[in-house]
Amino acid sequence: MDTLDELLKGPHPVKSDQLSGPILHSTPLLGMDVWQEAIDQFDAFAEAEANTGLPLEQQQYLSDLRVDRYLYDTLAREFELLAAWLRENPGHREASQVASFLSRRERLGPRSWVDHQEKLYLWAQKSGQNDIADSILGWRLLCQELAKSLLAWSSRNHHDPRARQIRLWQDSQGFYPQNRLRIWALRFLEDLRAPQILGWDAAMNREIFATHPELLTGTR
Amino acid sequence: MESPFDRPPINVSATLVDGRVPDWRKDYLATVSATTDDKGRLLDSLRTGEDPTIRDGINLALNRLVDPQAPKDSLGKTAFLVHDGTGTGKSFQAILAAKAIAQETGEPALVTTRADLIPALRRDLDRLGLDDSQIAFVAIEQLGAFLKDAQKQKQQFSVAIVDEAQDCRIPEVRKFLDRIPARGQLFFSATPFHNIDEFCYFSSKLTGKPIHQIKNEINSAKDLHLAVTDQLKQITLAGGMIHREFPFYGNVPPAEVLPLTAESRAAETQVIDGYARLVGNRHFLQQRKLKEDLTIELNTASDATKVDSILQRTLELLSQNKKVILAGDDLPVASRILKEQDGLPKETPGFLSALRLAMAAHGIECSFIRAFPENSDAIPVLSGERAAIAARNFEEMARFVDGAYRTTQTAERLELRGRDNKPLYAPSQTKVILLPYQQVAGWPELNQRFPQAPEVSMILTPTASADQFIQAIGRGSRRNSQGPTDVHLVANDSCADRRRLSQLLKGLQFIAATGSPAIAPFLQLAADCLDRASTLRAAQDQKLIQLQKNQQTRSARIFDANRNRILSSQPGVRP
Numbered sequence: 180m181d182t183l184d185e186l187l188k189g190p191h192p193v194k195s196d197q198l199s200g201p202i203l204h205s206t207p208l209l210g211m212d213v214w215q216e217a218i219d220q221f222d223a224f225a226e227a228e229a230n231t232g233l234p235l236e237q238q239q240y241l242s243d244l245r246v247d248r249y250l251y252d253t254l255a256r257e258f259e260l261l262a263a264w265l266r267e268n269p270g271h272r273e274a275s276q277v278a279s280f281l282s283r284r285e286r287l288g289p290r291s292w293v294d295h296q297e298k299l300y301l302w303a304q305k306s307g308q309n310d311i312a313d314s315i316l317g318w319r320l321l322c323q324e325l326a327k328s329l330l331a332w333s334s335r336n337h338h339d340p341r342a343r344q345i346r347l348w349q350d351s352q353g354f355y356p357q358n359r360l361r362i363w364a365l366r367f368l369e370d371l372r373a374p375q376i377l378g379w380d381a382a383m384n385r386e387i388f389a390t391h392p393e394l395l396t397g398t399r
Numbered sequence: 400m401e402s403p404f405d406r407p408p409i410n411v412s413a414t415l416v417d418g419r420v421p422d423w424r425k426d427y428l429a430t431v432s433a434t435t436d437d438k439g440r441l442l443d444s445l446r447t448g449e450d451p452t453i454r455d456g457i458n459l460a461l462n463r464l465v466d467p468q469a470p471k472d473s474l475g476k477t478a479f480l481v482h483d484g485t486g487t488g489k490s491f492q493a494i495l496a497a498k499a500i501a502q503e504t505g506e507p508a509l510v511t512t513r514a515d516l517i518p519a520l521r522r523d524l525d526r527l528g529l530d531d532s533q534i535a536f537v538a539i540e541q542l543g544a545f546l547k548d549a550q551k552q553k554q555q556f557s558v559a560i561v562d563e564a565q566d567c568r569i570p571e572v573r574k575f576l577d578r579i580p581a582r583g584q585l586f587f588s589a590t591p592f593h594n595i596d597e598f599c600y601f602s603s604k605l606t607g608k609p610i611h612q613i614k615n616e617i618n619s620a621k622d623l624h625l626a627v628t629d630q631l632k633q634i635t636l637a638g639g640m641i642h643r644e645f646p647f648y649g650n651v652p653p654a655e656v657l658p659l660t661a662e663s664r665a666a667e668t669q670v671i672d673g674y675a676r677l678v679g680n681r682h683f684l685q686q687r688k689l690k691e692d693l694t695i696e697l698n699t700a701s702d703a704t705k706v707d708s709i710l711q712r713t714l715e716l717l718s719q720n721k722k723v724i725l726a727g728d729d730l731p732v733a734s735r736i737l738k739e740q741d742g743l744p745k746e747t748p749g750f751l752s753a754l755r756l757a758m759a760a761h762g763i764e765c766s767f768i769r770a771f772p773e774n775s776d777a778i779p780v781l782s783g784e785r786a787a788i789a790a791r792n793f794e795e796m797a798r799f800v801d802g803a804y805r806t807t808q809t810a811e812r813l814e815l816r817g818r819d820n821k822p823l824y825a826p827s828q829t830k831v832i833l834l835p836y837q838q839v840a841g842w843p844e845l846n847q848r849f850p851q852a853p854e855v856s857m858i859l860t861p862t863a864s865a866d867q868f869i870q871a872i873g874r875g876s877r878r879n880s881q882g883p884t885d886v887h888l889v890a891n892d893s894c895a896d897r898r899r900l901s902q903l904l905k906g907l908q909f910i911a912a913t914g915s916p917a918i919a920p921f922l923q924l925a926a927d928c929l930d931r932a933s934t935l936r937a938a939q940d941q942k943l944i945q946l947q948k949n950q951q952t953r954s955a956r957i958f959d960a961n962r963n964r965i966l967s968s969q970p971g972v973r974p
Contacts, residue, residue: 182672183671183693183697183894183898186671186674187690187693187694189686189690190683190686190687223543223574223575223578224543224544224547224550226543227543227546227547228544231540231541231544232514232538233540234540235513235566235569235572236569236776236777237776237778237779238540238543239569239570239571239777240777240778240779241779242570242571297778297780301780301781304772307733308733310681313681313684313685313688313689313692314682314684314685314688316691317683317684317685317686317687317688317689318687320688320691321683321687331614334609334610335611335614335615349570349571349574350570350573350574351570351571354774354778379683379684382682383684
């Protein structure tokens with residue numbers, strides 16, 4: 180069973196919480212804490228009436244997607260506010276860090292990518308064994324593993340700004356954890372766990388675009 | 400064999416803390432009285448009868464919930480857990496606790512559970528001669544909408560009571576539960592802890608410690624199981640929970656461990672080596688999926704070798720006038736590695752599907768429960784497909800269940816009862832049911848519910864999930880079982896089975912750490928089975944190595960002889 184055990188061990192995502200550089204703190208620049216505001220304003224009951232009576236697992240699924248959209252909107256807002264700040268403060272000593280942070284904006288992509296995961300997942304489930312389906316399903320499994328470890332890490336480090344964003348995950352790794360991981364990685368690219376997440380994301384995009392571009396309809 | 404259900408359940412908590420379970424100080428149940436005299440007898444017997452299970456549960460829970468000194472979680476709520484096994488009277492305790500605490504505090508109690516279970520709770524309320532005053536029944540699926548409204552109306556509850564509290568594994572449920580405007584939380588579940596995460600959630604609720612602190616304590620412990628047992632002891636001694644359970648009712652003979660044929664072993668090695676090559680050639684994301692597929696492929700291949708033996712075992716059991724519940728996986732595989740002669744991937748049917756065909760060939764009709772598509776419970780767009788399978792499964796299950804039923808115009812299945820209000824017996828249409836592990840939960844009527852019905856035997860193949868394994872056992876041994884259930888585990892010495900057995904054993908050890916007496920025979924069964932499978936494999940490996948050595952020696956001799964012959968046959972050359 181040794182060969183099998185060895186084979187079933189990997190692959191292992193990077194789980195180190197070390198930083199490769201300073202994280203941008205936008206609160207002093209904007210005079211407001213975008214993420215804290217988002218946490219405070221998150222309406223736990225926003226879709227309660229619409230979802231009432233649905234099975235619990237479906238409610239969780241819909242809630243996960245709503246959280247993913249909310250995270251997307253919050254990061255988009257932070258980008259927007261920082262872009263406005265940079266226009267007004269081009270000579271500020273933190274301007275270059277902000278400009279570098281804003282260069283990530285393009286990688287955020289369209290919001291529809293969040294909802295698009297369902298289409299990809301269902302297609303991969305139905306299409307059986309092929310490279311692209313393996314990638315899509317493997318991507319989700321890897322992200323599940325990493326999102327779970329991030330959730331556990333955040334509960335131990337709740338004062339860390341990287342963990343604070345995870346508070347918005349509502350204690351769930353998400354049905355499509357790649358959504359919330361991508362937002363988190365874009366915001367905290369300096370965390371050693373982040374580059375791999377964006378790497379997987381980019382690899383997936385490339386692979387799907389090269390082999391099944393029809394699956395990306397409406398996301399570009 | 401004497402039925403353990405004729406006696407009160409075992410007080411697991413008392414065993415855990417050497418009888419030092421805190422005494423309740425006040426009989427809160429005594430204050431609850433029936434509104435109608437004719438139905439008051441049942442309630443009286445629960446209040447004053449010999450079996451203290453329900454009385455103790457309610458009074459211990461209220462003792463804790465009304466105690467201002469009791470630990471509180473970060474939201475200021477006090478919690479109590481009734482971890483009672485199936486058939487110990489959790490539903491009665493839930494509604495009686497609701498009544499008692501409402502009377503004690505003057506505030507209504509909120510009772511929540513899945514929507515389909517609320518009518519049964521209301522029926523229990525009626526059986527006890529009680530009305531629903533001071534109790535708000537809210538389906539757990541409707542909690543969000545209810546709370547939105549309750550916030551506006553500034554409603555306040557004495558306690559939020561959660562029946563089937565294993566649903567707290569769902570983050571959305573935890574979120575809404577914490578937002579119920581209630582001072583306390585009372586949880587009822589037969590299976591609250593499936594894993595460390597769930598254990599930590601309840602442990603945090605019951606001790607008031609932050610969840611990450613509990614996780615740290617558990618993860619940093621040298622012995623995980625000891626740490627779990629220790630935490631439960633502390634919670635029990637502090638009056639935070641109670642655990643009662645019936646032992647397993649039946650027989651557990653040693654597992655049947657089948658030797659894998661040389662051909663199957665070679666195929667298994669070929670598959671593992673093939674996947675190793677594949678993994679080496681694929682990128683990170685695909686590797687993760689391949690890992691999962693390898694497990695499925697090996698499991699299905701391993702199970703396929705058991706079909707004939709299990710068919711024979713089933714035929715034997717049927718000839719002894721027994722009914723058979725067969726639990727296993729049903730995952731068909733088109734191999735990524737093995738090919739048919741025509742070059743196409745070798746296809747292996749799912750284990751249960753193969754058994755069904757084999758049974759049909761012997762003229763045995765089975766009830767066949769189909770597994771749902773993966774995650775179809777969560778993804779709304781798959782709910783139609785899921786509902787169609789569920790309807791078909793319901794019909795299949797009904798063919799296996801004993802008893803007389805009629806179907807109403809609204810397609811509701813109603814049990815027919817005699818003059819004494821007891822269910823009428825009628826034999827089932829099928830005697831064998833094939834249950835995929837994925838679909839093994841639920842199904843409360845597969846056991847022997849009538850004394851005149853055949854006894855039930857179970858045949859199980861290994862699964863990595865202890866939860867699924869125990870759920871499967873629960874189809875046979877239930878509170879209303881009229882006879883013992885035999886459980887047969889059939890495994891082989893494949894890598895797949897040894898791996899599944901090893902994971903199963905770990906899961907069972909975790910459950911055993913929470914003190915469940917029904918686990919004991921299965922812990923022994925799995926440990927013994929794994930041990931025998933490993934020994935068998937080692938012996939087979941040794942035999943193979945010896946065979947290869949012998950062959951090598953023989954080949955060397957033949958080669959040597961040939962060489963001598965060739966050399967000596969060459970004219971003019973001396974050897």
